Amino acid sequence: MALRNIVTVGDPILTKKCRPVVKFDDRLAQLIDDMKETMQNANGVGLAAPQVGVLRRLVVVDVGDEIVELVNPEIVSMSEEMQTGVEGCLSLPGEYGVVTRPMYVTVRAQDRNGDWYEYDGEELVARCFCHEIDHLDGHMYTEIAERMLTPEELEKLAAESDDYEVEIEEDKK
Numbered sequence: 001m002a003l004r005n006i007v008t009v010g011d012p013i014l015t016k017k018c019r020p021v022v023k024f025d026d027r028l029a030q031l032i033d034d035m036k037e038t039m040q041n042a043n044g045v046g047l048a049a050p051q052v053g054v055l056r057r058l059v060v061v062d063v064g065d066e067i068v069e070l071v072n073p074e075i076v077s078m079s080e081e082m083q084t085g086v087e088g089c090l091s092l093p094g095e096y097g098v099v100t101r102p103m104y105v106t107v108r109a110q111d112r113n114g115d116w117y118e119y120d121g122e123e124l125v126a127r128c129f130c131h132e133i134d135h136l137d138g139h140m141y142t143e144i145a146e147r148m149l150t151p152e153e154l155e156k157l158a159a160e161s162d163d164y165e166v167e168i169e170e171d172k173k
């Protein structure tokens with residue numbers, strides 16, 4: 001496995017629509033393993049292929065007890081119930097915004113062998129699925145954020161709440 005370079009905002013690759021994965025080969029398996037390692041090394045909870053410079057529909061998400069790999073993911077259902085919370089992105093280090101997302105989503109995706117499966121996510125996992133799949137269509141959370149947090153707000157939030165760490169998507173620092 002190897003760490004990949006995470007591209008940051010300003011790189012046009014983050015604005016492009018990704019193409020489906022069509023080859024389920026050793027190269028894909030290597031990319032998935034590299035993305036998992038890169039995400040963990042950066043203390044993230046989710047990473048999309050375009051963030052490592054690959055314009056393919058592939059994301060990895062840390063759901064707590066494992067890292068799920070979602071190849072060609074689609075959101076097949078989402079709750080009407082919403083959640084509003086703080087969100088960050090490894091491609092926009094040190095910044096956070098307030099974003100409203102569905103509380104529950106079901107994702108249909110393939111694994112590295114091409115087999116289809118469905119995965120239900122709630123709260124942070126649901127938020128992360130939405131955030132990462134948005135990356136595959138060239139979208140950043142900043143486009144839908146109600147507002148961005150100020151550094152003072154972040155300090156205050158960190159001091160007041162132990163939950164802060166799990167509320168921050170893609171950045172557990």
Ligand code: NI
Pocket residue numbers: 088089090091131132135170
């Ligand atoms: Ni992101």
